Amino acid sequence: MALFAVAGLAASCAGPGAAAAPAAVPSGQPEEAIAAAMDGLAEFVAGESGATLGARDVAERIARARVIHVGELHGHPEIHAVQAGIVDAFLDAGVPVAVAVEMLPWTMQDHADLWARGEVDEEEFLTLVDWPRTWGHAFAAYRSLFVSARREGASLLAINAPPGLSRDVFRQGMDGLSPERRRLLPADVDRSDGPYREAVIAALGMHGHLPEDEDERAAIEARFFEAQLVWDETMAASIADALESLPGTVRIVVAAGAMHVAGGGGIPDRVARRVPSVQQVRIVCLPRMEAANLQAAVARAHPGDIVCLPRGGMDGEARGAGEDQGTR
Numbered sequence: 001m002a003l004f005a006v007a008g009l010a011a012s013c014a015g016p017g018a019a020a021a022p023a024a025v026p027s028g029q030p031e032e033a034i035a036a037a038m039d040g041l042a043e044f045v046a047g048e049s050g051a052t053l054g055a056r057d058v059a060e061r062i063a064r065a066r067v068i069h070v071g072e073l074h075g076h077p078e079i080h081a082v083q084a085g086i087v088d089a090f091l092d093a094g095v096p097v098a099v100a101v102e103m104l105p106w107t108m109q110d111h112a113d114l115w116a117r118g119e120v121d122e123e124e125f126l127t128l129v130d131w132p133r134t135w136g137h138a139f140a141a142y143r144s145l146f147v148s149a150r151r152e153g154a155s156l157l158a159i160n161a162p163p164g165l166s167r168d169v170f171r172q173g174m175d176g177l178s179p180e181r182r183r184l185l186p187a188d189v190d191r192s193d194g195p196y197r198e199a200v201i202a203a204l205g206m207h208g209h210l211p212e213d214e215d216e217r218a219a220i221e222a223r224f225f226e227a228q229l230v231w232d233e234t235m236a237a238s239i240a241d242a243l244e245s246l247p248g249t250v251r252i253v254v255a256a257g258a259m260h261v262a263g264g265g266g267i268p269d270r271v272a273r274r275v276p277s278v279q280q281v282r283i284v285c286l287p288r289m290e291a292a293n294l295q296a297a298v299a300r301a302h303p304g305d306i307v308c309l310p311r312g313g314m315d316g317e318a319r320g321a322g323e324d325q326g327t328r
Contacts, residue, residue: 044308067239070256080255097252145255165181189229190270239252240274
């Protein structure tokens with residue numbers, strides 16, 4: 001939980017399936033392509049120890065995984081360039097990739113397919129998905145990632161919850177949803193308490209004043225956590241479905257808010273609950289800070305397998321990952 005305070009990260013459908021094992025990749029092909037791409041885009045440290053990682057070490061971890069989660073600060077172009085760089089490196093090595101994005105709800109998969117097949121241009125795509133209302137951050141920051149998703153060998157997966165579902169849960173709780181809206185939730189939502197709930201509730205305090213009455217505050221906290229789970233569980237269920245339906249040669253690169261990825265309890269753990277055998281790697285992209293402070297934060301928080309520091313500053317409209325928690 002310390003990671004979110006130090007790094008300034010605020011809290012940013014279908015059934016499970018069995019995943020095939022990652023396909024054997026000729027030695028040196030994806031690793032070399034990934035290492036070359038990452039060396040120019042970012043620096044990395046190990047989430048377990050805070051030790052500096054070389055580009056080759058990072059590439060080997062990424063190449064071994066079937067699912068690569070890249071936690072982002074929304075609208076940060078340098079982070080989205082890292083996501084696109086991983087996708088491009090796999091494709092350059094002849095490894096097919098599905099780009100799974102938080103930005104689009106699964107109800108818009110048909111539109112995602114049109115984009116990936118090159119059947120609509122950017123203006124048509126943004127109109128089809130109603131980008132300003134559906135996501136809100138400037139598409140220009142994400143363009144490199146979405147362009148990579150329409151290369152030969154790539155596909156685009158819309159994995160998030162339907163519009164307004166998380167907002168409805170924040171207002172009413174999961175149990176207060178109408179039967180029609182409840183059917184949009186994954187069948188198996190894990191609402192258990194733990195450190196992840198504590199991290200999410202801590203982020204709630206960054207969104208404004210909470211009532212002093214303990215019962216009122218507890219009710220708001222419970223609904224807020226359930227609203228976060230709408231996103232986490234839906235995206236995890238969507239990824240699990242993709243693991244079942246896609247050929248085992250396809251790698252899945254997930255672009256989602258850092259809080260959905262960092263530490264335990266987010267998307268990767270919920271994918272593992274559905275598909276225990278799948279190999280995953282978590283990459284948590286953070287704004288730059290002095291190395292000593294970063295490594296101290298990493299050592300306390302264990303945010304992921306790899307911590308990424310993109311080269312360059314916080315350009316564009318970068319904001320805290322998942323800052324629209326409970327309201328989008």
